[in-house]
Amino acid sequence: MNAQSTINASGRMAGKERLVVIGNGMAGCRAVEEILAACPDRFAITIFGAEPRVNYNRIMLSSVLAGERSFDEIVVNSEDWYTDNAIKLIAGDPVVHIDREAQQVVSRGGVIESFDKLLIATGSDPFVIPVPGKDLGGVVTFRDLDDVEAMLAAANTSKQAVVIGGGLLGLEAAHGLSLRGMEVTVLHLMPTLMERQLDEAAGFLLKSELEGRGMTILTGADTGEIVEADGKVAGVKLKDGTEIEADLVVMAVGIRPNGTLAKASGINVERGIVVDDHMVTSDPNILAVGECVQHRGACYGLVAPLWDMCRSLAARLAEQPKGYKGSVTSTKLKVSGVDLFSAGDFSGGEDCEDIVMRDASRGIYKRVVVKDNKVIGAVLYGDTQDGNWYFDLLKKEEDVSEIREALIFGQAFASGGVSLDPKAAVAALSDDAEICGCNGVSKAQVVGCINNGANSVDAVRSTCKASASCGSCTSLVESLLALTLGDEVEESANTMCGCTSFGHDHVREAIVEREFKSIPEVMQELHWSTPDGCSKCRPALNYYLLCAWPGEYIDDQKSRFVNERLHANIQKDGTYSVVPRMWGGVTNPRELRAIADVTEKYNARMVKVTGGQRLDIFGIKKEDLPAVWADLNAAGMVSGHAYGKSLRTVKTCVGSEWCRFGTQDSTGLGIKLEQMSWGSWMPHKFKMAVSGCPRNCAEATIKDFGVICVDSGYEIHIGGNGGIKVRVTDLIGRVETEEEALELSAAFIQLYREDAWYLERTAPWVERKGLEWVKSQLFDDPATVPALAERFRHSQSFSQDDPWAQRAAGERSDLHSHVGSIGAGPPTDGAIKQVEPAE
Amino acid sequence: MNAPDWVSVCSKNAIEPGMAGTVPVDGGPEIAVFHTIGGDFYALVNSCPHKGGPLSQGIVHGDSVSCPLHNWRISLRSGEALGDDEGCTPTIPLKVEDELIWLDRAVILAEQRA
Ligand SMILES: Cc1cc2nc3c(=O)[nH]c(=O)nc-3n(C[C@H](O)[C@H](O)[C@H](O)COP(=O)(O)OP(=O)(O)OC[C@H]3O[C@@H](n4cnc5c(N)ncnc54)[C@H](O)[C@@H]3O)c2cc1C
Ligand code: SF4
Ligand code: FES
Numbered sequence: 001m002n003a004q005s006t007i008n009a010s011g012r013m014a015g016k017e018r019l020v021v022i023g024n025g026m027a028g029c030r031a032v033e034e035i036l037a038a039c040p041d042r043f044a045i046t047i048f049g050a051e052p053r054v055n056y057n058r059i060m061l062s063s064v065l066a067g068e069r070s071f072d073e074i075v076v077n078s079e080d081w082y083t084d085n086a087i088k089l090i091a092g093d094p095v096v097h098i099d100r101e102a103q104q105v106v107s108r109g110g111v112i113e114s115f116d117k118l119l120i121a122t123g124s125d126p127f128v129i130p131v132p133g134k135d136l137g138g139v140v141t142f143r144d145l146d147d148v149e150a151m152l153a154a155a156n157t158s159k160q161a162v163v164i165g166g167g168l169l170g171l172e173a174a175h176g177l178s179l180r181g182m183e184v185t186v187l188h189l190m191p192t193l194m195e196r197q198l199d200e201a202a203g204f205l206l207k208s209e210l211e212g213r214g215m216t217i218l219t220g221a222d223t224g225e226i227v228e229a230d231g232k233v234a235g236v237k238l239k240d241g242t243e244i245e246a247d248l249v250v251m252a253v254g255i256r257p258n259g260t261l262a263k264a265s266g267i268n269v270e271r272g273i274v275v276d277d278h279m280v281t282s283d284p285n286i287l288a289v290g291e292c293v294q295h296r297g298a299c300y301g302l303v304a305p306l307w308d309m310c311r312s313l314a315a316r317l318a319e320q321p322k323g324y325k326g327s328v329t330s331t332k333l334k335v336s337g338v339d340l341f342s343a344g345d346f347s348g349g350e351d352c353e354d355i356v357m358r359d360a361s362r363g364i365y366k367r368v369v370v371k372d373n374k375v376i377g378a379v380l381y382g383d384t385q386d387g388n389w390y391f392d393l394l395k396k397e398e399d400v401s402e403i404r405e406a407l408i409f410g411q412a413f414a415s416g417g418v419s420l421d422p423k424a425a426v427a428a429l430s431d432d433a434e435i436c437g438c439n440g441v442s443k444a445q446v447v448g449c450i451n452n453g454a455n456s457v458d459a460v461r462s463t464c465k466a467s468a469s470c471g472s473c474t475s476l477v478e479s480l481l482a483l484t485l486g487d488e489v490e491e492s493a494n495t496m497c498g499c500t501s502f503g504h505d506h507v508r509e510a511i512v513e514r515e516f517k518s519i520p521e522v523m524q525e526l527h528w529s530t531p532d533g534c535s536k537c538r539p540a541l542n543y544y545l546l547c548a549w550p551g552e553y554i555d556d557q558k559s560r561f562v563n564e565r566l567h568a569n570i571q572k573d574g575t576y577s578v579v580p581r582m583w584g585g586v587t588n589p590r591e592l593r594a595i596a597d598v599t600e601k602y603n604a605r606m607v608k609v610t611g612g613q614r615l616d617i618f619g620i621k622k623e624d625l626p627a628v629w630a631d632l633n634a635a636g637m638v639s640g641h642a643y644g645k646s647l648r649t650v651k652t653c654v655g656s657e658w659c660r661f662g663t664q665d666s667t668g669l670g671i672k673l674e675q676m677s678w679g680s681w682m683p684h685k686f687k688m689a690v691s692g693c694p695r696n697c698a699e700a701t702i703k704d705f706g707v708i709c710v711d712s713g714y715e716i717h718i719g720g721n722g723g724i725k726v727r728v729t730d731l732i733g734r735v736e737t738e739e740e741a742l743e744l745s746a747a748f749i750q751l752y753r754e755d756a757w758y759l760e761r762t763a764p765w766v767e768r769k770g771l772e773w774v775k776s777q778l779f780d781d782p783a784t785v786p787a788l789a790e791r792f793r794h795s796q797s798f799s800q801d802d803p804w805a806q807r808a809a810g811e812r813s814d815l816h817s818h819v820g821s822i823g824a825g826p827p828t829d830g831a832i833k834q835v836e837p838a839e
Numbered sequence: 840m841n842a843p844d845w846v847s848v849c850s851k852n853a854i855e856p857g858m859a860g861t862v863p864v865d866g867g868p869e870i871a872v873f874h875t876i877g878g879d880f881y882a883l884v885n886s887c888p889h890k891g892g893p894l895s896q897g898i899v900h901g902d903s904v905s906c907p908l909h910n911w912r913i914s915l916r917s918g919e920a921l922g923d924d925e926g927c928t929p930t931i932p933l934k935v936e937d938e939l940i941w942l943d944r945a946v947i948l949a950e951q952r953a
Contacts, residue, residue, distance in 0.1 A: 067917035070902045072877065152916075156932050157843065179917055181930075532857070532876040535898040535905030535912070558857030558876075562896035562907040570907050574893045622896075819860030819872060820848035822944055 016044040020105055020115035022095045022261065024049025026058055027290025027306040028121030029077055034314035036085055042317070045087045046113050048105070051144055052092030054079055058144070059303060062169075062334050065148050065176030072531050098265035100283055117317075120262055120273060120281070120288040124255035124301070129164070133226025138233035139249045142173045151250065155180035158247035162186075162236045164223055166193040168333060170252035171210070175335040177250070178215055185244050186210075187221040187236065189253075197331045197342035201358075201365055202381040209338055209363075218242075257292045257299050272299045277323040278316040279309055289313055295326060302329050307440030330391045330437060332384070339380075341387035344394050345369065346377035355408045368408055373401040386410040388476065392433040426479040435480070436466040436473045446477060450484040457481065458529055459501035497536035499528050504540070504757035511548050519545065519556055533559075540758035543645065546681055547753050550795035557812070563643035565815060567803045568625055569616075576625060577618040579642035580632050581678065584652045584670035585613030594635030598628050612649030612687065614640055622816055629804035638802040641678065645759070647749075648687050650674040651699065655692030655709065662692035664709035669738055670698075673707075673745055679800040680749065680792070683756040683765075688745070701729045704752075704762040705745055710734075714741045718748055718774065719766035727763040730771050732778070744778070747788035751777055754791075843932060844945040848872065851880070851938050859895040859904070861885055867947040870931055871895035872940055873915050875902055881915035882933040882942055884950055888913070888926025 019035070021028045024047050032045060049055075060074035082089045090111055097106040104114050126141035128134055138158075140150045154161070155177055163174045166188030178184045186193075192203030193210075207217050224239040226249055235245045257272030268274045268282035272294030279287050279295075289309045291301060300306070305327035312324035330343035346369045357366045364382035368375055368390060374397050378390040389411040393400060400407055411428060429435075431444040441464050449464040460477050461467055467477045496504055507526065516522045519541045523533060533541070538559035545553040563569055568576035580595065595615055599607050605619035620628055629639070642648060650673045653659065655666030670690040677688075689700035690707040699722070700706030706717035706729050713736040717729035732748075735741050751774070756765040766774055778785055807816075854860040854874040862870040871885035871894050879902065885895050892908030902915045912921045918928040929950045932943040 067914045067919060068921070070877070070916075073901070179919065181917075530901055532900050534900045535910060538898060538900060558855070558899065561898065566896070570893075570896065572890065572908065574891070574896075814853070814855075814860075818863055819853045820862050820940075822846050822848060822862060822864040822867070822870075822942065822947065824865035 017042055017116040018114060019043035019045045019117045019119065020113050021045065021047040021119045021121060022098075022105065023047075023119075023121035023123060023290065023292075024051065024055050024089065024091060025121060025123050025290065026055075026076075026303055027123070027310060028119065029055040030307060031119060031121060031289050031310040031313055032085075032087065033077075034310045035317055038314040038318035038320075043117070045085070046115075047082075047087060047089050048093065048095045048107060048111075048113075049089065049091045050094035051146075053145065054082070054089070054091070056145070059334075061142070061145065061148050062172035062176060064145075065151060065173065066179050066336070067176075068336070070531070071145060095261060098261060098267075098286075100265055100267075100286070103285065116285065118286045119313075120286065120292060121290045122258040122261060122292045124291040125258050126251065127254040127256050128251050129223060129253055131223055131225050133228055133233070134251075136226055136228055136233050137231060138247055139226060139251065142169050142250055142252045143255075151177060151248065152180065154248040155182050159183055160185075160246045161248040161250065162244055162246040163250045163252060164236070165250075165252035165254070166190070166217065166219070167196065167252065167254070168194060168331060170250070171206075172334055173250045173252055174210070174215055177248070178213065182248070183214075183216075185216040185218065185246070187223060187238070187244075188217070188219045189222055191219050193217070193219070194333070194342075197379075198340070198381075199346050199367060199379050201356075201367070202340065202342075202379045205363065205365055205381050206333075206338065206340065210335075218244075255291065255301055257294065259292055262286075262288065262292075270294055277312065277325065278321055279313040279324065280316075287313060295324060298326060300327065300329065302331070302437075304329055304434070304437050304440050328391075328395050330387065332387075332437070339382055339384045341380040341384040342378070343387070343391045344375070344377035346379050352376070357408045366408060370400060370404070370407070373399050373404075375400055375407075388433060388435070388473075389429065392430060395434075396430070426476055427483055435476050439465040441466040443480065446480050447484055450481060454501075455481070455485055456495055456501040458495065458498065462501070462527060462529065496540060497534055499523075499530040499533050499537050500526060501529075502526055507541070508544050508548070511544050517545065517549055517553055519559060539645075543681060543683065543758050547795070551798045557815070564645070566622060566625060567629075567639055567643060567807065568620065568622075569643045571618065575618070576620045576622060577616050577642075578620055578625070578628055578632070579610065579614050579616045579640035580637035581640040581674075582614045582637075583674050584650055584667050586667065586671065587615075590635055591637055594632055594637065598631050601631070602628055610642070610649075612642075613651050614642070614649060616642070623818075626807050626810075626813065626816055630808035633802070633805050633808055638678075639804040644681070645684050646679070646681050646686065647674070647677045648685050651687070651689040651703070653690075653692050653697035655690075659692055661695055662709070663711050664692060664714070666690040666692035666698065666707075666709050669707065669709070669714075669741065672738065672742060676742060676746060677749060677792075677796070679802075680753070680796060681799065682749070682753055683758050684761045686749070686752075686762070702726060703729065705748055707741055707745075712736065714738070716741065716744055719762045719771075721761055721763035723761070723763075725763070727767075730766065732771075732775055743785060743789050746792040747778060747785040750788040750792035750795075753795075754788075842945070843943040845934070845941040846944045847939040847941050849940055851935055851940055853940075854880075857899050859897075859899065861893075861895045862942070864944070864947050867944070868950055870942060870947060872933065872942070873899055873904060875899060875915065877902070879915075880933055880935055880940060882931035882940075883913070883915065883918055884929045884931065884947075886928060887911060888918075888920055888928050889924065894928065 055077040057074045057076050063069040093107045093109040095105045096108045106112050126143045140147050161177045161182045161184045163170045163186045166186050174184045174186050192200050193206050222239040224237045227235040227237050233249050235243050237243050259269040259273045262273045263269040273288040273292050275288050275293045275295050279289050281288050290306050308327050309324050312322055315322040333340045353370045355368045367379045369377035375393045429443050433443045435443050435446050445464050446466050454460045454463050457477055467474045542556050542559040557565055568578050602624050604617045608616045610616050650670040652667045652670030656662035686704045688705045689698040689703040691698040691700045692709050702720040702722040708715040716733050717731050720729035721727040848862050856874050857876045859871045859873045869885040871883050873881045885893055887894055887906040889911045892906040894904050896907045897904040903912050905912050911924050914921055918930040920926045934941045
């Protein structure tokens with residue numbers, strides 16, 4: 001190949017050295033992150049990846065398989081990261097040749113890149129046992145996203161899976177496939193599962209647990225061949241003759257460091273690519289990290305050691321060599337509901353002392369192996385709380401003779417404390433104790449990032465990555481938050497939801513100040529941790545945007561709870577109920593007739609008088625809703641918004657018109673209030689009432705806004721609630737005229753709309769803010785009531801359209817009709833096509 | 840394993856991202872077809888494992904839907920209730936081909952019998 005003539009000159013931009021990385025996996029990208037942090041401007045970086053995608057968290061493939069996460073959720077560095085750091089990513093094009101002489105690499109697609117420094121991070125290859133049938137369709141390994149997709153496709157069309165290998169990977173694959181509805185058999189050569197991490201007892205407990213979940217586990221099972229039918233897998237035959245049917249076979253028997261490319265270019269490779277303590281290979285310009293390397297005779301198959309390697313590598317490039325000394329590893333199995341921890345050597349033997357505790361009734365087994373007064377191994381099953389503590393003792397080779405007696409009971413006991421407080425246990429951990437194994441984050445690093453302002457688990461996750469992967473250390477992170485921040489952490493409990501580390505107030509302020517006008521924009525700018533939020537934040541954001549930008553923001557139907565989307569109340573059987581508005585609780589024969597007709601025409605099952613003085617028609621199908629509304633509209637009735645976080649009813653008594661005690665026209669004022677405020681969206685449902693005298697027949701003192709008419713005018717009450725926690729209103733003032741009562745009502749509603757958190761009713765809101773605060777907001781400055789009321793009226797000018805009328809006229813009919821239907825015809829019917837199942 | 844019986848139900852554009860459409864089935868349970876905001880399609884029996892809520896009317900986020908009745912979160916991939924809840928709604932094989940959504944009627948009808 002004519003490499004010389006196609007030298008890529010762009011690499012040498014602005015006098016930077018050229019760093020080429022082979023392998024876009026966990027170690028390769030982490031190394032680049034560390035290098036960017038240690039010496040940001042030194043290199044122009046190019047990364048080659050064999051997989052056609054950005055860098056993702058390989059560990060979490062198990063969760064993708066199990067359906068707990070999507071691929072997007074396990075991406076570590078999105079395309080932006082490459083762009084922002086001017087990294088050239090060549091994905092889906094593996095390097096096939098390293099020319100050390102010319103300092104160039106060549107990809108399969110013919111791309112040639114020159115380097116000053118080369119970093120090899122090619123990971124490992126899954127080991128495939130060389131039995132007949134290993135190349136058949138339906139035989140997969142478990143290493144990358146393609147494998148996961150192949151398994152998912154198989155799980156869609158097939159029933160039976162065999163997983164060969166009862167180690168960490170095999171069991172996670174088996175768990176995932178079984179959650180996907182497959183019948184799974186695990187074949188394991190050794191007599192117990194995960195024999196390298198678990199002793200016999202723990203292996204047995206694990207086996208019974210998995211069998212209890214419906215998997216079949218065959219130990220001592222030696223695969224003889226993979227049986228074929230029609231060119232595809234049909235089963236697995238063991239050497240002892242046993243046959244197991246299968247349409248999918250997953251090989252998860254181990255991995256082999258991938259040193260092929262390095263070896264071919266003459267770099268020293270034994271089991272893995274041989275590196276020194278600074279991750280330098282036999283060629284001083286070529287470095288290597290990750291599963292592909294062999295350091296001091298050891299190869300690693302877990303991520304924690306890779307992080308140590310990457311740090312040493314970056315330190316050396318930054319001319320501050322620290323040197324890597326090798327790692328001790330610990331293991332956890334990511335199978336939901338199985339708590340299992342193992343570290344170090346538990347094979348026991350001479351000079352070793354075993355301390356064992358079993359609690360059969362609770363399914364707990366713990367074993368700690370001590371040699372020369374030091375912990376050298378631990379296996380915990382069922383209760384893994386003390387795993388990190390044992391692991392810490394082990395790594396530090398601490399003398400445990402003093403606490404020997406209590407060692408097995410865990411840290412709380414052994415440290416002499418009587419309390420079993422997990423916080424105390426975490427407090428006692430040393431600074432360099434590892435909190436997050438997946439990402440190699442120490443206690444000191446977590447505390448550091450909390451001190452720098454991270455005040456919630458999510459904030460910790462997004463800054464130092466602790467607990468961002470498998471999540472098994474979340475409780476440790478929570479304890480550290482509590483320890484470091486004390487009471488302040490309480491505040492972070494007010495984050496809107498798990499998708500963000502910000503609270504409602506912060507988000508609302510940002511929407512107004514930074515002029516965010518769409519949900520995706522808020523999520524992007526405020527670093528939402530989920531791709532599109534959840535059922536808590538989406539409706540809240542929709543409301544906040546709508547409140548901040550009336551007339552500008554376009555309502556997002558998919559962020560609305562079904563009731564608001566269909567303008568009717570969903571009931572327990574999936575049908576809907578419909579409540580027309582009855583202004584101030586007043587109706588007439590025409591309306592009553594229309595309601596009666598609708599009830600008959602659409603076979604409604606019941607009509608009921610509600611607590612808010614209206615009639616509720618029950619048992620309407622979503623398809624019939626537009627027709628029901630059309631009929632009610634025809635009689636002059638509009639939507640009662642009985643379904644919404646919005647103004648519901650204005651309850652009234654008959655007042656001075658009829659009642660011998662009445663002092664004012666309470667019905668009339670109720671109707672005016674309702675006509676002013678109907679159709680408004682609120683943080684939560686909002687109810688008003690007007691009583692004609694202090695006898696209070698309309699129960700105005702348990703409403704969000706209540707008026708009690710008195711001889712001299714109107715008493716204004718706020719913050720009442722008749723719900724689960726009854727709260728009586730607070731009196732905020734007296735006014736003389738109806739106009740003033742209406743104005744104050746508009747101002748109060750707007751204050752609530754602009755300040756309360758979504759789904760916070762006025763009662764808890766008033767208690768949270770304090771009555772004095774509410775009063776000061778309204779009355780300290782005579783200009784505020786008119787200003788608030790004006791903002792309310794402005795917003796009302798956009799929202800007082802009857803949603804029923806729009807739907808009855810055919811708008812969004814897609815929300816009410818089926819998208820299609822499936823008939824009973826034979827499978828030869830014109831619309832039907834036979835298609836081969838996907839593999 | 841029965842051969843799949845693919846039936847096309849609607850055009851792929853019939854369901855907005857972030858929403859779901861319903862498909863009644865003769866001789867089988869009603870199906871909900873979901874279109875995630877990320878652009879993926881999934882089909883589930885339109886009934887929550889908790890108390891049968893119509894999942895098609897829930898809020899779709901990521902690859903899950905929150906049931907409109909009591910807010911259980913159901914995985915669109917596996918039909919499993921997520922979080923602390925337990926239960927599973929049957930998933931229906933779905934594919935997108937020729938701009939159409941196809942469901943496997945054989946599996947839907949088997950669900951009714953089960
Ligand atoms: C399903 C699964 C679950 C796991 N669970 C855990 C766990 O719970 N805890 C834990 O600590 N570890 C776990 N591991 C192991 C962990 O993922 C690995 O230790 C880690 O990914 C190794 O990082 P690496 O960068 O060395 O290799 P990889 O992440 O495999 O990256 C190597 C990359 O190099 C690419 N590549 C190879 N050759 C070339 C070439 N010639 N040109 C260009 N690119 C090339 C590959 O395509 C690959 O993307 C798990 C692994 C799997 C597969
Ligand atoms: S609140 Fe007073 S005015 Fe109204 S009905 Fe009761 S007694 Fe009569
Ligand atoms: S019926 Fe779905 S959550 Fe209760």
